Amino acid sequence: MLLLRRPSIDLKYHRINSLIKTIMRGDLTVMGPQAAIPRRIVSGGTAIEAGEPIDNQASSSSGAAAANVYALTNADGPIVGTDRWGGVAMANSLNAAAGTTNAQELQGACPIPGVGRIRGKAETAGNVDTLAEIILITGDFVLFDYNSTGASDGGELYTIHDDASADTSGLEIIEGNPATSTLDVTVAATVYRFDVT
DSSP: OOOOOOHHHHHHHHHHHHHHHOOOSSSEEEESSEEEEEEEEOTTOBOOOTTOEEEEOOOEETTEESOOOBEEOOSSBOBTTTOEEEEEESSOOOBOTTSBBOSEEEEEEEEOTTTSEEEEEBSSGGGGSSHHHHHHHTTOEEOEEEETTOSTTSSOEEEEOSSOOOTTBSEEEEEEETTTTEEEEEEOGGGGSOOOO
């Protein structure tokens, strides 16, 4: 007996399964337990590509957010108490003719703090090309390194710092691969919320 499956269900399942395995193809990849959270993107911001981090640097007062939109991260981060991190963009932004973002909703892949992982290239490949070097930095708190023109196309490049930053750094190195010069980090729960005063 030949069983036929509905193609639309198969395609939808395959698409979702592919997203679960690897959310982004850009600089950063989110793996493991995560949530896709809708983020409102500011109009007129820098174009966002899948695999790039987004954040909101507005503060809150009496529980009310000074601003409720997110934009492409344009500095090293996330920093606890400074950034309200929005995750890693799951798709490219819709842009105006000038190449800036339209006002829109974009899904941010937000790893579960301390469990979900983000994988990216180390800032300096030579600092993580042996297992001994990776073991020495495991457990260190670091940031994403932002380079405004470091990508091969002249655009933004996000890597992971391979040296300890500060106690307020929102990422913890948990593993690395010397063959690919990549690092895996987890995210602190406190980077999803601006500092509480």
